[in-house]
Amino acid sequence: MLVPTSAWRSNLSKKTLDKVQGLLPDYFVPGNPIDLVAGLNLSVIKPVLETVMQSGEVDSVMFIFVEAQRSKGPNIKESGGTGIDMAKYWDAAMEQVSPEIDGLHALAHEIGVPLYITANVRSGSIVNGTEDISNELPMIYKQVESSCAAISAMAHYHHYLQGAQS
Numbered sequence: 311m312l313v314p315t316s317a318w319r320s321n322l323s324k325k326t327l328d329k330v331q332g333l334l335p336d337y338f339v340p341g342n343p344i345d346l347v348a349g350l351n352l353s354v355i356k357p358v359l360e361t362v363m364q365s366g367e368v369d370s371v372m373f374i375f376v377e378a379q380r381s382k383g384p385n386i387k388e389s390g391g392t393g394i395d396m397a398k399y400w401d402a403a404m405e406q407v408s409p410e411i412d413g414l415h416a417l418a419h420e421i422g423v424p425l426y427i428t429a430n431v432r433s434g435s436i437v438n439g440t441e442d443i444s445n446e447l448p449m450i451y452k453q454v455e456s457s458c459a460a461i462s463a464m465a466h467y468h469h470y471l472q473g474a475q476s
Contacts, residue, residue, distance in 0.1 A: 326365040333357050352406045359414060363423040370424040370464070372457050373414065375407055404430075415448035424464065426457040 321327075327340040333354045338347055344362065346355065355373075362371055386393050411427060418425035428451045451457040 322362070322365065322367055326361065326367055329361045330358055333361070352403065352410070355407070355410060356413060356417065359425070360417060360421070363418065363421040363425075368423060370426060370461055371418075372426040372428060372454075372461065374454060374457075375403075375427075375429040376454075411448050411450065424461075426451065426461055428452070428454050428457045 322330075322340075322342055322344075330344060331338055331340055335347060339345065344358065346358065359371060359373065362368055407429070411429070414425060414427070425448070427448055430452060449460075451460065
């Protein structure tokens with residue numbers, strides 16, 4: 311899921327949404343946030359992010375890729391239920407997305423739009439508040455709330471800098 315964060319606009323322009331829609335399946339529902347839809351060919355993540363970042367309509371973007379809970383609970387077929395264990399599918403998706411994280415980070419730097427990544431992948435700098443943060447690796451937040459707090463802090467800092475220049 312992509313969340314363009316410019317004042318949490320409810321809509322991106324028709325032009326931007328049309329470009330995004332051209333990258334996604336017919337059942338994509340245009341709007342903000344941009345749901346990258348289940349069953350997606352993961353190779354469209356970068357082009358969709360690039361389209362949104364280059365639109366000039368966003369101040370930052372939050373990319374959320376967090377797997378569903380892994381459970382062998384009573385609803386799973388092996389336990390007598392009708393559901394399926396999604397762990398192997400999430401493992402495959404994570405294997406495809408993890409290498410893309412560095413490319414997304416580089417794209418954000420190239421375009422100049424901050425990218426806040428919320429994912430449980432094993433890449434980049436996992437942010438928990440105790441590390442030295444480098445610009446060379448993407449910062450990956452484990453919780454959406456942490457990404458939101460970072461975006462809020464940066465917005466407040468930007469506002470502070472604007473006031474200091476007046």
